Amino acid sequence: MSPKNRRVCQAILYEIGAVAIVTPILTFAFDAKVSSTLPLSVLMATIALIWNYLFNAIFERWEAKQTAKGRSWRRRIAHGIGFEGGLVLVLVPLTAYWLSISLLHAFIAEIGLLLTFFVYAIVFTWLFDKIFGLPVSAQEANK
Numbered sequence: 001m002s003p004k005n006r007r008v009c010q011a012i013l014y015e016i017g018a019v020a021i022v023t024p025i026l027t028f029a030f031d032a033k034v035s036s037t038l039p040l041s042v043l044m045a046t047i048a049l050i051w052n053y054l055f056n057a058i059f060e061r062w063e064a065k066q067t068a069k070g071r072s073w074r075r076r077i078a079h080g081i082g083f084e085g086g087l088v089l090v091l092v093p094l095t096a097y098w099l100s101i102s103l104l105h106a107f108i109a110e111i112g113l114l115l116t117f118f119v120y121a122i123v124f125t126w127l128f129d130k131i132f133g134l135p136v137s138a139q140e141a142n143k
Contacts, residue, residue: 003060006135010128011052015045017124022113029109030099040098047090055083060137071129071138073122080121084114 001009019041026037059079071079088110096106129138 001132003136006132007053007056007060009132010056010125011049013128014052014121014124015049017120018048018117019045021116021120025113025116026099026109029112030101032099036099040095043098044091044094047094048087051086051090052083055086059083060135063135064137069138071125071134076122076125079125080118083121084118088114
């Protein structure tokens with residue numbers, strides 16, 4: 001699979017899982033209706049989808065320059081921190097506005113989601129790599 005197709009496939013599959021996870025969490029946590037939380041989840045997933053594609057392109061460019069190849073758990077954790085950290089900057093204000101809550105409450109909610117998605121991102125990426133193989137950036141050079 002080409003690097004571009006791989007990133008698109010990974011991002012779409014990741015966000016489908018994200019909507020399935022976020023919608024019930026937001027519905028329960030804020031005692032809100034699914035008619036409110038589902039569109040928010042889809043909007044959050046759309047933002048995350050764009051960020052996922054961009055972040056993975058940047059990460060893989062960096063990764064290709066590293067002498068150590070493969071994806072260690074340390075590298076996977078760094079990937080998860082970078083990806084989720086970037087989302088906080090956009091999703092906290094969006095959540096606060098959409099649910100009519102303070103930035104502090106949105107940040108606290110986002111921390112809960114981040115913890116969930118930190119684990120989800122690492123496990124998802126590991127499973128994706130197991131099923132589709134490592135990207136070229138993480139493979140050993142042909143000798």
